[in-house]
Amino acid sequence: MQIVLLGSGNVATHLGRSLKLSGIDIVQVWSRNHNHARQLADMLAAKAVKKTAEITTLADIYLIAVADDAIANVAQSIPAVNKFFVHTSGSTGLDALTPYTSEAGVLYPLQTFLKNKAVDLRQVPVAIEATTEKRLAVLRSVAERLTEKVISIDPEQRLALHLSAVFACNFTNHLYAIARQLLEQHHLSFDLLKPLISETAARVMDHSPADVQTGPAVRGDKNILARHTAFLQHEPRLQEIYEKLSQSIANLHHKAGRL
Amino acid sequence: MQIVLLGSGNVATHLGRSLKLSGIDIVQVWSRNHNHARQLADMLAAKAVKKTAEITTLADIYLIAVADDAIANVAQSIPAVNKFFVHTSGSTGLDALTPYTSEAGVLYPLQTFLKNKAVDLRQVPVAIEATTEKRLAVLRSVAERLTEKVISIDPEQRLALHLSAVFACNFTNHLYAIARQLLEQHHLSFDLLKPLISETAARVMDHSPADVQTGPAVRGDKNILARHTAFLQHEPRLQEIYEKLSQSIANLHHKAGRL
Numbered sequence: 076m077q078i079v080l081l082g083s084g085n086v087a088t089h090l091g092r093s094l095k096l097s098g099i100d101i102v103q104v105w106s107r108n109h110n111h112a113r114q115l116a117d118m119l120a121a122k123a124v125k126k127t128a129e130i131t132t133l134a135d136i137y138l139i140a141v142a143d144d145a146i147a148n149v150a151q152s153i154p155a156v157n158k159f160f161v162h163t164s165g166s167t168g169l170d171a172l173t174p175y176t177s178e179a180g181v182l183y184p185l186q187t188f189l190k191n192k193a194v195d196l197r198q199v200p201v202a203i204e205a206t207t208e209k210r211l212a213v214l215r216s217v218a219e220r221l222t223e224k225v226i227s228i229d230p231e232q233r234l235a236l237h238l239s240a241v242f243a244c245n246f247t248n249h250l251y252a253i254a255r256q257l258l259e260q261h262h263l264s265f266d267l268l269k270p271l272i273s274e275t276a277a278r279v280m281d282h283s284p285a286d287v288q289t290g291p292a293v294r295g296d297k298n299i300l301a302r303h304t305a306f307l308q309h310e311p312r313l314q315e316i317y318e319k320l321s322q323s324i325a326n327l328h329h330k331a332g333r334l
Numbered sequence: 335m336q337i338v339l340l341g342s343g344n345v346a347t348h349l350g351r352s353l354k355l356s357g358i359d360i361v362q363v364w365s366r367n368h369n370h371a372r373q374l375a376d377m378l379a380a381k382a383v384k385k386t387a388e389i390t391t392l393a394d395i396y397l398i399a400v401a402d403d404a405i406a407n408v409a410q411s412i413p414a415v416n417k418f419f420v421h422t423s424g425s426t427g428l429d430a431l432t433p434y435t436s437e438a439g440v441l442y443p444l445q446t447f448l449k450n451k452a453v454d455l456r457q458v459p460v461a462i463e464a465t466t467e468k469r470l471a472v473l474r475s476v477a478e479r480l481t482e483k484v485i486s487i488d489p490e491q492r493l494a495l496h497l498s499a500v501f502a503c504n505f506t507n508h509l510y511a512i513a514r515q516l517l518e519q520h521h522l523s524f525d526l527l528k529p530l531i532s533e534t535a536a537r538v539m540d541h542s543p544a545d546v547q548t549g550p551a552v553r554g555d556k557n558i559l560a561r562h563t564a565f566l567q568h569e570p571r572l573q574e575i576y577e578k579l580s581q582s583i584a585n586l587h588h589k590a591g592r593l
Contacts (some may be wrong), residue, residue, distance in 0.1 A: 119529030156396045166558045202525045235520035244534045246579045252543035254502035261494035275503045276535035284511035290504030297466035299425045
């Protein structure tokens with residue numbers, strides 16, 4: 076099994092490392108940024124190629140781990156004909172690849188990566204999808220070398236998965252950023268919130284989130300809600316987020332009417 | 335040091351246990367629900383009192399750990415005169431207590447409690463506030479038996495702290511609930527998101543949240559944002575939250591204009 080890796084960002088780096096560690100041969104690395112490609116290729120004992128024309132036409136998988144809006148462009152520039160092209164995006168369809176090959180797939184790891192922070196992929200779910208059953212089986216055999224948690228999904232499910240990850244990860248991180256900003260405006264350290272953040276995440280490992288909802292909105296405590304809203308009067312962006320999320324909590328928990 | 339504990343909910347239970355473990359004497363427990371008061375009193379080797387008239391007038395601290403909107407009522411019903419009344423609320427002022435005593439304080443543990451889940455309070459920040467320096471010193475000595483992290487704050491800071499906890503904890507939990515709902519609608523397990531949720535929380539223990547923001551909104555990926563918004567077309571509540579939070583991420587990261 077020989078893989079060409081296209082991309083050198085966080086996903087390319089983490090997938091490349093994990094594939095190499097699992098014994099899969101990364102033969103070439105290409106990236107728009109050739110210096111990054113060389114660094115990653117060195118790490119993977121692969122060859123960095125500068126021009127897409129130099130990409131081998133003989134690999135089993137062309138793994139395209141680049142920004143979503145660059146996927147089609149990269150696929151278009153690979154010289155191989157009707158080989159297996161695979162992207163790693165949660166929200167891009169197979170149709171970003173199928174104009175350039177009849178054999179397309181997705182390998183979507185459900186994790187958020189920082190370039191310099193090691194992540195143990197074995198506990199990370201990897202969702203796979205392919206144009207044919209045969210290709211899906213190939214992708215499954217690759218994914219199972221990375222993780223114990225491989226699921227085969229359809230395009231609609233992949234979009235739902237990505238969207239749910241945006242809510243649970245990207246938006247959550249933004250709420251942490253808002254909290255930090257509020258604290259610093261009042262000369263308080265973000266460290267104060269860390270035990271609470273850890274506990275809130277830990278709790279949903281063995282409880283349904285709706286069952287452990289706390290706070291003024293789920294209690295319907297209009298007094299506190301009004302106090303918080305007034306406190307944010309000079310921050311209309313935060314005030315609006317506060318109101319929308321409080322209302323959404325009330326709706327989910329079947330409190331009647333508006334807060 | 336003798337404490338009367340008023341309340342029998344999550345905060346009363348966890349604080350009561352921790353105070354008792356630290357060697358402080360809980361002499362009486364009162365609660366609107368007398369059965370709960372008895373259960374908690376048994377656990378704390380205290381006496382459960384049924385009527386507020388039976389509350390001793392000789393305790394050093396009357397610790398009022400009840401729902402925010404019940405604090406003033408409970409304070410009003412304590413027969414002791416000008417003794418030290420302390421509540422545990424993040425968003426209620428000392429003025430809920432001062433009509434009924436000149437000596438008032440707040441002991442606000444920055445954690446979210448489930449009744450049947452043990453929490454190690456020693457790592458939990460406890461914010462304190464009191465009407466006089468002398469009472470603040472008493473409260474500090476109590477709080478320092480519970481945790482290594484005692485901070486003295488003013489009323490505005492306490493409100494900021496509570497509000498930041500609502501963003502980082504209550505709202506975050508609601509986003510987990512939304513994610514779960516989206517997954518279940520598409521026959522996917524919430525388990526798929528758990529590694530991502532853990533990593534997202536773990537990451538901000540040693541990074542500023544804004545520095546590790548990921549996702550389509552911070553990348554300014556309008557294509558994905560449009561796809562996600564369309565996917566939520568039959569869920570206007572979620573669509574609105576998606577748009578507000580995405581816009582807020584873009585604003586914080588100084589992307590120009592509307593997404």
